[in-house]
Amino acid sequence: MTSVIEPTPSGERLCRRTGRILDSLQRSDKNRDVHTTSATEQLLRGVGLRVTRPRVAVLDAVYAHPHADTDSIIGAVRIDIGEVSHQAVYDVLRALTTAGLVRRIEPAGSLARYESRVADNHHHVVCRACGSIADVDCAVGDTPCLTASDDHGYSIDEAEVIYWGRCPDCSAEEVS
Numbered sequence: 001m002t003s004v005i006e007p008t009p010s011g012e013r014l015c016r017r018t019g020r021i022l023d024s025l026q027r028s029d030k031n032r033d034v035h036t037t038s039a040t041e042q043l044l045r046g047v048g049l050r051v052t053r054p055r056v057a058v059l060d061a062v063y064a065h066p067h068a069d070t071d072s073i074i075g076a077v078r079i080d081i082g083e084v085s086h087q088a089v090y091d092v093l094r095a096l097t098t099a100g101l102v103r104r105i106e107p108a109g110s111l112a113r114y115e116s117r118v119a120d121n122h123h124h125v126v127c128r129a130c131g132s133i134a135d136v137d138c139a140v141g142d143t144p145c146l147t148a149s150d151d152h153g154y155s156i157d158e159a160e161v162i163y164w165g166r167c168p169d170c171s172a173e174e175v176s
């Protein structure tokens with residue numbers, strides 16, 4: 001990565017580029033379970049963000065805990081690097097989201113959650129009872145979801161679908 005890319009919240013090109021790095025990261029995850037710190041640093045540099053310990057720790061935490069809320073991320077970061085303020089973690093999450101390394105989702109009535117799976121425009125299923133969240137792959141591929149029947153002239157970079165229902169655990173509880 002020789003050029004510094006300006007972080008843009010909606011850059012398609014940035015997403016594709018980040019996606020490629022993420023792809024290789026996730027491929028290596030399958031073998032090793034955790035991605036290396038140098039891969040995290042590479043991601044940060046790839047979007048022109050300076051590498052700092054809190055940024056590395058927050059990004060690692062988001063990778064390790066998909067759909068975690070801010071408090072869970074703060075907990076994980078503190079285990080990793082010791083005391084760090086709420087505000088510092090909020091600031092890092094905002095920077096990572098703006099840079100396109102992290103996706104923020106906020107189902108109605110839920111706290112904001114963060115995930116590292118950013119480049120594929122996948123959807124989510126949320127349990128009304130316990131709030132658990134799972135990924136749902138786009139039913140017809142990633143591009144068609146972004147093709148609105150009428151875009152009203154807007155430049156669209158994300159489509160969000162949330163399926164609401166009850167998770168298996170909560171469904172089972174109801175029956176018993």
Ligand SMILES: [Zn+2]
Pocket residue numbers: 127128129130131132166167168169170171
């Ligand atoms: Zn549930």
Ligand SMILES: [Zn+2]
Pocket residue numbers: 067115117122123124134135
């Ligand atoms: Zn997700």
